[in-house]
Amino acid sequence: xxxxxxxxxxxxxxxxxxxxxxxxxxxxxxxxxxxxxxxxxxxxxxxxxxxxxxxxxxxxxxxxxxxxxxxxxxxxxxxxxxxxxxxxxxxxxxxxxxxxxxxxxxxxxxxxxxxxxxxxxxxxxxxxxxxxxxxxxxxxxxxxxxxxxxxxxxxxxxxxxxxxxxxxxxxxxxxxxxxxxxxxxxxxxxxxxxxxxxxxxxxxxxxxxxxxxxxxxxxxxxxxxxxxxxxxxxxxxxxxxxxxxxxxxxxxxxxxxxxxxxxxxxxxxxxxxxxxxxxxxxxxxxxxxxxxxxxxxxxxxxxxxxxxxxxxxxxxxxxxxxxxxxxxxxxxxxxxxxxxxxxxxxxxxxxxxxxxxxxxxxxxxxxxxxxxxxxxxxxxxxxxxxxxxxxxxxxxxxxxxxxxxxxxxxxxxxxxxxxxxxxxxxxxxxxxxxxxxxxxxxxxxxxxxxxxxxxxxxxxxxxxxxxxxxxxxxxxxxxxxxxxxxxxxxxxxxxxxxxxxxxxxxxxxxxxxxxxxxxxxxxxxxxxxxxxxxxxxxxxxxxxxxxxxxxxxxxxxxxxxxxxxxxxxxxxxxxxxxxxxxxxxxxxxxxxxxxxxxxxxxxxxxxxxxxxxxxxxxxxxxxxxxxxxxxxxxxxxxxxxxxxxxxxxxxxxxxxxxxxxxxxxxxxxxxxxxxxxxxxx
Amino acid sequence: xxxxxxxxxxxxxxxxxxxxxxxxxxxxxxxxxxxxxxxxxxxxxxxxxxxxxxxxxxxxxxxxxxxxxxxxxxxxxxxxxxxxxxxxxxxxxxxxxxxxxxxxxxxxxxxxxxxxxxxxxxxxxxxxxxxxxxxxxxxxxxxxxxxxxxxxxxxxxxxxxxxxxxxxxxxxxxxxxxxx
Numbered sequence: 134x135x136x137x138x139x140x141x142x143x144x145x146x147x148x149x150x151x152x153x154x155x156x157x158x159x160x161x162x163x164x165x166x167x168x169x170x171x172x173x174x175x176x177x178x179x180x181x182x183x184x185x186x187x188x189x190x191x192x193x194x195x196x197x198x199x200x201x202x203x204x205x206x207x208x209x210x211x212x213x214x215x216x217x218x219x220x221x222x223x224x225x226x227x228x229x230x231x232x233x234x235x236x237x238x239x240x241x242x243x244x245x246x247x248x249x250x251x252x253x254x255x256x257x258x259x260x261x262x263x264x265x266x267x268x269x270x271x272x273x274x275x276x277x278x279x280x281x282x283x284x285x286x287x288x289x290x291x292x293x294x295x296x297x298x299x300x301x302x303x304x305x306x307x308x309x310x311x312x313x314x315x316x317x318x319x320x321x322x323x324x325x326x327x328x329x330x331x332x333x334x335x336x337x338x339x340x341x342x343x344x345x346x347x348x349x350x351x352x353x354x355x356x357x358x359x360x361x362x363x364x365x366x367x368x369x370x371x372x373x374x375x376x377x378x379x380x381x382x383x384x385x386x387x388x389x390x391x392x393x394x395x396x397x398x399x400x401x402x403x404x405x406x407x408x409x410x411x412x413x414x415x416x417x418x419x420x421x422x423x424x425x426x427x428x429x430x431x432x433x434x435x436x437x438x439x440x441x442x443x444x445x446x447x448x449x450x451x452x453x454x455x456x457x458x459x460x461x462x463x464x465x466x467x468x469x470x471x472x473x474x475x476x477x478x479x480x481x482x483x484x485x486x487x488x489x490x491x492x493x494x495x496x497x498x499x500x501x502x503x504x505x506x507x508x509x510x511x512x513x514x515x516x517x518x519x520x521x522x523x524x525x526x527x528x529x530x531x532x533x534x535x536x537x538x539x540x541x542x543x544x545x546x547x548x549x550x551x552x553x554x555x556x557x558x559x560x561x562x563x564x565x566x567x568x569x570x571x572x573x574x575x576x577x578x579x580x581x582x583x584x585x586x587x588x589x590x591x592x593x594x595x596x597x598x599x600x601x602x603x604x605x606x607x608x609x610x611x612x613x614x615x616x617x618x619x620x621x622x623x624x625x626x627x628x629x630x631x632x633x634x635x636x637x638x639x640x641x642x643x644x645x646x647x648x649x650x651x652x653x654x655x656x657x658x659x660x661x662x663x664x665x666x667x668x669x670x671x672x673x674x675x676x677x678x679x680x681x682x683x684x685x686x687x688x689x690x691x692x693x694x695x696x697x698x699x700x701x702x703x704x705x706x707x708x709x710x711x712x713x714x715x716x717x718x719x720x721x722x723x724x725x726x727x728x729x730x731x732x733x734x735x736x737x738x739x740x741x742x743x744x745x746x747x748x749x750x751x752x753x754x755x756x757x758x759x760x761x762x763x764x765x766x767x768x769x770x771x772x773x774x775x776x777x778x779x780x781x782x783x784x785x786x787x788x789x790x791x792x793x794x795x796x797x798x799x800x801x802x803x804x805x806x807x808x809x810x811x812x813x814x
Numbered sequence: 815x816x817x818x819x820x821x822x823x824x825x826x827x828x829x830x831x832x833x834x835x836x837x838x839x840x841x842x843x844x845x846x847x848x849x850x851x852x853x854x855x856x857x858x859x860x861x862x863x864x865x866x867x868x869x870x871x872x873x874x875x876x877x878x879x880x881x882x883x884x885x886x887x888x889x890x891x892x893x894x895x896x897x898x899x900x901x902x903x904x905x906x907x908x909x910x911x912x913x914x915x916x917x918x919x920x921x922x923x924x925x926x927x928x929x930x931x932x933x934x935x936x937x938x939x940x941x942x943x944x945x946x947x948x949x950x951x952x953x954x955x956x957x958x959x960x961x962x963x964x965x966x967x968x969x970x971x972x973x974x975x976x977x978x979x980x981x982x983x984x985x986x987x988x989x990x991x992x993x994x
Contacts, residue, residue: 234909236900236905237994238900238907243993243994244994249993252993253992254988258903258960258961259903259904259950261952263949264904264909268913
């Protein structure tokens with residue numbers, strides 16, 4: 134139907150309104166600042182017409198119409214509120230209150246509840262109908278969200294958000310009539326369902342049915358919502374840099390909400406990390422520098438002492454053993470500015486012989502593979518996922534590393550019928566993947582080799598670059614059957630293997646998603662073979678390969694692009710005497726040379742938290758703010774853009790900015806004065 | 815001049831609404847000068863003899879037999895009945911017990927609680943029997959003025975009292991309404 138040319142005239146409460154398109158009455162009214170109360174309606178979700186609170190009178194009809202689902206018609210005369218309409222709305226609201234337990238006094242969402250606000254607005258000061266007092270279940274199986282069905286009004290927002298925003302389609306209505314509930318999958322608990330805890334249901338829930346287990350609004354009860362600050366920022370925890378709105382009261386982070394946005398391929402969701410984990414306390418915060426004394430106990434020291442001590446110790450090592458005896462390790466969760474300052478401090482301050490990030494190994498694996506290629510090619514952006522018709526997950530566990538990507542793949546399967554092969558040791562396999570092929574630890578490289586050989590056999594008219602000749606040469610003497618035997622694939626396993634590769638070779642727009650499962654391995658051939666396999670199907674567009682590499686840390690791409698990670702692995706002969714670690718509080722401290730730091734003369738740690746696995750190795754710990762307490766730029770996982778992330782909280786009193794700490798250390802460093810640029814103040 | 819008589823009672827509640835009333839501070843003096851307060855929780859009558867009241871006030875819900883009778887007695891003797899607080903208006907926190915039987919509640923409270931040794935459920939003629947469900951006041955008697963809130967703010971209480979003394983039946987305005 135051609136609607137663009139229609140010019141519609143309607144009247145709301147006597148006001149004439151002209152419209153170019155066929156909106157709902159509700160949208161037309163809201164565009165003209167006419168207030169109509171709603172409950173099940175949400176601007177980012179499809180209209181549903183379930184709650185009937187948006188009733189209006191149309192053309193004097195005795196039957197009121199739900200404005201959210203009634204389209205405007207030329208000449209329509211609408212009354213948005215009169216005594217009868219308000220009475221109807223209040224009665225509906227009373228029924229909603231009476232149906233289940235809506236006692237605000239013991240609800241964690243009181244003060245942040247749309248149902249409650251409606252009751253105030255409509256002056257619902259009591260219930261005429263008696264409450265049912267029926268008992269409904271409560272699902273507390275998830276560590277991050279509670280679902281109290283007693284507080285549910287069955288508005289269906291969560292069901293629509295789960296389908297339309299997250300695409301997971303976990304939630305739906307179950308049972309009938311007064312027993313109607315929101316259910317997970319086929320009436321599972323949340324923990325046993327396919328829910329990946331993105332929390333979009335919680336964000337759109339208008340009542341206390343869904344609540345955040347890490348924070349309750351009780352923490353600010355009695356305070357006015359107008360004291361809440363909404364701060365727009367980004368989540369830097371995995372490299373997707375999802376836009377967020379943080380709600381802060383009195384320097385307390387109350388909640389983090391996604392900016393629902395239909396333009397982003399993920400439609401603006403968040404994941405369990407960005408929405409929930411950020412609220413969890415991850416360790417003991419430090420507010421003073423502490424030093425370890427001779428009895429292996431920690432004591433407070435002043436900032437000046439701390440900087441002096443680090444300077445003195447490292448200067449000593451530098452003058453006796455030279456810069457090669459000093460190393461610097463930094464977390465790839467740090468902002469670009471901190472990474473650069475740290476590298477500058479280590480190289481110019483102490484002429485440090487070795488600087489690396491904790492994910493340096495992954496960097497080197499990828500770097501080596503890139504060097505073998507004969508073109509300036511880029512990896513694909515994660516935003517390509519919805520366009521793929523075949524996805525091979527090889528050594529990638531986005532459920533843990535980039536949950537929004539997991540969600541995107543999940544949705545691609547359900548919405549686009551994308552065929553997905555999930556290969557590897559995956560604790561949270563995609564429940565609807567077309568193929569699952571579990572493999573044993575240590576056999577990843579064998580399997581990728583087998584896949585490459587099979588793909589060479591199956592892909593018709595492979596994309597031929599000069600590099601292709603190398604691939605062919607390297608593999609022509611290997612017998613596939615031998616590898617299959619070594620892998621111990623049974624008949625069923627081999628059929629899956631065969632089907633995956635057949636589908637890969639027949640696909641028009643395949644994507645391979647890989648990650649730490651391959652880049653983190655000692656044996657780099659698995660990653661190389663995977664790259665080679667992707668090349669057989671050519672490029673997505675000029676220079677853009679059919680491969681997405683999931684990065685281990687939030688700002689890995691930034692650290693790698695800025696050259697912070699070392700191109701060389703640390704050698705065992707490296708005679709380290711002392712060094713500095715810069716932590717962000719997000720990383721798990723595991724590095725291939727964590728063994729090297731056992732017998733050092735001096736180890737300084739800069740960290741927001743008391744760094745537990747290192748506490749008996751460090752000599753001094755200098756506190757810094759958390760990422761959410763500092764501004765900084767971060768680089769997106771695919772390396773294509775940098776985003777400036779505003780801070781959402783102030784650091785604790787006393788704690789100095791990371792830039793302040795690193796600059797203060799530079800002033801104490803032996804060579805900094807010699808190495809500084811001439812125009813340095 | 816004869817002052818209008820007022821009585822307030824404390825049923826299944828925590829006395830928080832009366833505390834909120836006391837929080838009117840010096841505002842109390844203005845109101846008390848205009849009324850005769852015949853009963854309130856501090857009069858501590860063991861039996862009530864309400865007579866010709868202009869206004870009866872109930873704090874708390876109806877959860878046992880005695881409370882039901884007091885509510886009925888008060889309703890008969892007052893022209894206007896006002897319910898104070900979430901318990902009187904909606905049932906409030908008492909309704910948490912409504913998903914269990916009274917038997918289960920008493921068993922849990924007097925016998926099974928972790929700190930109880932040799933517990934028993936007390937039975938005495940002076941102890942009123944629990945009703946099967948804790949309910950709001952309007953489940954038992956007609957209520958004219960509702961002041962929800964846990965507790966209602968002193969402003970909300972003062973507003974309603976003043977309006978009633980002016981001869982009006984107030985409905986709490988949106989900005990004074992809160993349920994928590």
